[in-house]
Amino acid sequence: xxxxxxxxxxxxxxxxxxxxxxxxxxxxxxxxxxxxxxxxxxxxxxxxxxxxxxxxxxxxxxxxxxxxxxxxxxxxxxxxxxxxxxxxxxxxxxxxxxxxxxxxxxxxxxxxxxxx
Amino acid sequence: xxxxxxxxxxxxxxxxxxxxxxxxxxxxxxxxxxxxxxxxxxxxxxxxxxxxxxxxxxxxxxxxxxxxxxxxxxxxxxxxxxxxxxxxxxxxxxxxxxxxxxxxxxxxxxxxxxxxxxxx
Numbered sequence: 001x002x003x004x005x006x007x008x009x010x011x012x013x014x015x016x017x018x019x020x021x022x023x024x025x026x027x028x029x030x031x032x033x034x035x036x037x038x039x040x041x042x043x044x045x046x047x048x049x050x051x052x053x054x055x056x057x058x059x060x061x062x063x064x065x066x067x068x069x070x071x072x073x074x075x076x077x078x079x080x081x082x083x084x085x086x087x088x089x090x091x092x093x094x095x096x097x098x099x100x101x102x103x104x105x106x107x108x109x110x111x112x113x114x115x116x
Numbered sequence: 117x118x119x120x121x122x123x124x125x126x127x128x129x130x131x132x133x134x135x136x137x138x139x140x141x142x143x144x145x146x147x148x149x150x151x152x153x154x155x156x157x158x159x160x161x162x163x164x165x166x167x168x169x170x171x172x173x174x175x176x177x178x179x180x181x182x183x184x185x186x187x188x189x190x191x192x193x194x195x196x197x198x199x200x201x202x203x204x205x206x207x208x209x210x211x212x213x214x215x216x217x218x219x220x221x222x223x224x225x226x227x228x229x230x231x232x233x234x235x236x
Contacts, residue, residue: 043209043227104225106159
């Protein structure tokens with residue numbers, strides 16, 4: 001069975017500091033991996049995704065994530081936090097097994113706060 | 117591109133009534149749409165997968181007679197909460213996968229803005 005674990009339900013950083021949001025997954029087959037961001041009372045917006053190829057993936061708003069198969073991790077980083085980055089972040093895995101229909105399995109979410 | 121809309125954005129209804137939520141892909145064809153439910157401060161829980169022209173596939177524990185899903189066209193799926201009760205109050209979010217030529221399905225889901233349902 002596939003699962004996603006996000007370490008830390010809440011992360012607080014100062015503006016300009018490094019952002020690191022952790023995500024570990026378990027999957028019986030090579031998965032596709034995603035990071036989504038959710039602002040209050042809104043749907044989810046795709047930040048970035050890993051399917052195949054280069055393991056360091058760059059996304060929107062200066063975020064990037066690195067797929068590390070040996071560590072089963074897909075941590076999200078941003079060198080310098082901005083106040084507008086404050087939101088809920090979800091890591092998700094899609095096993096892409098033919099009979100799973102491309103389902104997304106979400107982690108518990110990490111709320112990012114950015115202090116001035 | 118890849119915009120998904122939901123209507124209504126917010127609905128308040130009395131216990132025992134039915135509520136219909138629409139999910140539309142505005143600029144692409146979506147052969148598959150997904151319905152999620154999200155409680156405050158929690159993650160998204162997949163309720164069902166909706167395929168155009170066929171019956172929806174419900175996740176374990178989701179009552180299909182309670183949550184009726186219809187995917188009548190490549191751009192529209194509807195979720196009807198029948199005989200709603202206060203415990204059905206939640207944030208309902210849909211997503212859609214676009215179809216790229218020759219039936220190949222994109223791996224990316226695009227999410228709607230969500231519908232806040234409050235049952236009194």
